[in-house]
Every structure is written in C-alpha cells, then in structure tokens.
Amino acid sequence: NTERKLADGSTISDLIDLERREVQLRTLADREIYEIEQDKIFGKTWLLLGHESEIPDDGNFIQRFMGDDSVIVARHKGEVFVSLNVCPHRGMKITTQDAGSTSIHKCIYHGWAFRSNGEFLGSPVADQCMHGKIRGKDELGLQQARVTLYGGLIFATWNIDGPSFEDFLGDAKWYYDMLFCRSDGGMVVAGPPQRFVVRANWKAAGEQSAADGFHTLMLHRWLGEVGNYKKDDGESGDLTPEMFGAEVSSPHGHALRCIDLNRKIRRLTGKDPEELSVEEKLRVLPPPGMTADAFTQLKKNLSPEQLEAMAWMPPQVGGMFPNVLFGFVYIPQADGSVVGSMTLHAYVPKGPDKLEFINWIFVEKDTPPELREKMVMQTIQLFGTSGMVEQDDSDTWPHMTLTAKGPQGRHSTMKYQAIYETGKPEGWPGPGIVNEGFTKDDTQWHWWKYWHALMTAE
Ligand code: FES
Ligand code: FE
16 A cells, blocks of 8 residues: 555545545544645645625735635636636735725735736836746746636636546536526626635534435424424425435546425415426526526426426525535525525635635626625625524534544544435436435535545545
8 A cells, every 4th residue: 555644544435435434534634644645635726715796807806715825816808717826926915905996916025926827917126026037027926727617617727737627517517607607697606605614624504515415304304393394285294205316426426415395386276287388487596596487497407307397396405516416406585485595605614623704605796786686695694704504604613623633532433324325316307326215425425535536635
C-alpha cells in the first residue's frame, strides 16, 4: 500500500471500512485530514461560488472561497472570471471587500493593479520595478481558475485539465436541468446570500446534503406536529408519506431526493392524480417560482420524460458533491395553497471544526412580484440563518464535530448499512442509480465512496 500515512501511521483508507460501510468519526474533526481535503477535494472538484445575477454588469465582483483560498469572481466584458485573490508581488490579499464594482483591482500594499479578468495592468514606478526588466507583463496576472456557468450558477475548479463540469455531473445532470434550466428567463438571486458561521466540520453538513431524508422525521418532527405539513396530510401530521419517492445516487457523490407530489395534487384537485395528464398536473402544481401559464416554457426547455418526472416526483432536496445543498421544495400553506422555495447552500470549510454557511435564495426571473415575495418570506422562515428547519440541522453538526474530538468518541464510527438497492420505481423516466421508496443510506454511502476515491487518488 503506497498510500500516504497520517501522523499516527494510519491511512485515509483506514478511516473508511468499505465492507462494513462505516466511517471513523474522527474524520469529522481531524486537522490533518482537513489539510489533505484542501488539496484532494477542494483543489480538484467543481465548486459552487455564486450566481451570475450577483454580478450583472462589467466590473461587478464578489469575494468567495474555494476551500481555504479566497477568489475574486468578477465580470469582465460580459464574461465571468475567477481569479485567486493573492497579489503575485508579495502575497497580499487584493480585495478585502465581500462585493463591489471596479474596473481595476489595486493591491493596497505596493499598488500593483489588475483588470477584472485578472490581467496585470501595471505598477507604480513600473519601469524601475518589474515588467520589462524581470519578467513579462503577461506572467504577472492573477492565477485563473477554470470556470463554467450552468443555469447561471458559477462553478470553478483548480483542476484545469480535469473532467468537464458535464462529466462531473454525469447522469445527475438530467435531474439538475429540471431545477436550474427549466425556464426561459432563468433563475435570479433574491438579494445577496445570507452568510453565517457554524462550529462544525464541513462534511457533517456535506454528507447530510447527500439526501439524508431520514433525519426529517426525527430532527424536524415539529414540521408535521405544528406546521402546515399537518394540514397537508388532512389530519394525522404524519410526515412519513412525504418522505417517499425516488432517490438518485451518483458515483460522483451527488444526490437527489425526488419526492412524490400525488398527495398534494389530490388535495388541490380532489381528483385521483392518475386521471390527470402531465400538463394538468403541472398547471395545478407548477414548479417553485412558476405559475400555471409557465407550462409552455417547461415544455420547451425540458424533455417529455423530464416533464413526467416533474409532475410526479420532482427533485426537491439533495446535494452536489462536495459541499452544496439544494432545496427546491413545495411548501403547504395555512390557506391550503402551496408556495415553492428555491435555495442553494454552500458549506465552505473554515478549518476542521468550522464552516461558513452560504444561503442563496432564488426566484425565477419571471416570477410575478406577489409570488416572489411569498417565496422569499417562506424561505427565510424555513431555511438559512433564521430558518426554523435549518436551525435544527446547524445544532446537530457542531455536536457531531465535538464528539469526533473525544478520546473515545473519535474511534466511534458513522454507520451506513441501510442500503436497499430497491431499483427504479416502475415507469420511472429518469436515468442514473435510482432507488425507490423511503429514505435510506444508498445516496450518502455513494457520497463517502467518492470522498474516499478522491482522497486516495494519486
Ligand atoms: Fe501587492 Fe506588493 S503585495 S503590490
Ligand atoms: Fe435537515
């Protein structure tokens, strides 16, 4: 075994028992593992940095992080560039602002200046200083990440010659397209993202995002006891039926939970959903941010199979490896209607026991103002900083990170034996590794297997 040794003589492969499907808890708190992740995970995969509607005009920029590296995400001549926020002169951070607009980024230390695309522009006393004498001007620009835009979402990677973003998504793209690429106008952010720090390892949040629906019935149990989901069911407040659906796993650690809408459609129409056409269902219960008349857009942008899945069991919660969660959910309201919510989170590592939770709230560009307001209110209530649901989650992750530090606790394991491999629901129109039924460990175990594959790759 040529695998690199950790300080205690063990290897990454010792942390994960592929036969028993267990992961050592210390994986969630160890500084050495964190350092390796910076290189093997955050240095290699595609990372979500934001949405192009955050920087609509030339010169607009935001500061974001790719692992521990700060980057400037800026628009230049219409295109989006991601530059390492490190001055090539002596390593000063170039921008310290979270967001802004400028055509020239000037380092406050000695004044080297760069364009929004990272190109070196010049320095004070340039002739005596650098270019032309020591090195060519074109060698002094800011290091560039490889960038791709997908549904307006900005992804970047340092893996310049690595897999394309499409290959990285694989079969999961069919499902993500249903969320991010379904409308003519596209999604837009409903303001700058919420950001807050949670004292937890990024993987506690990351692996949960790989479609752990199981915790909903326990940790978020109040949803069915005091919330509108109780009304959704008629009377019982039993959330269990809400958990059924098709679960999509990915060899690249992505995961989607496609949750059955039939109960909602039955309540809204008083009819058996089997008797309704795909179009009728999508007009009664359009995707979040869309209205009944948006069906023509859906039909234009999605395949008949995608429409069928959208009307039956659309992707509602899940994640994109390594650190993204999406929630495109249909939330029952007190008056019996349904309001959608569209959020994306990134759990940005800030050391082995700290993460920054970034919460973007989206609407469709064409979402009518009244619906837009309802969606934003709904999302703020349930998700992010003030969100009732995610206050539950951000309470568990720090405790897991703390137990992972205990001299005994660190040798405990996280267990993923509930693998069912039930196969696709009958008639399921979508591709990929799909398993029918109630939530289980399949998707999360795929997440850990990919983590292991990357961490042990040459
Ligand atoms: Fe930036 Fe010197 S460190 S100009
Ligand atoms: Fe949760």
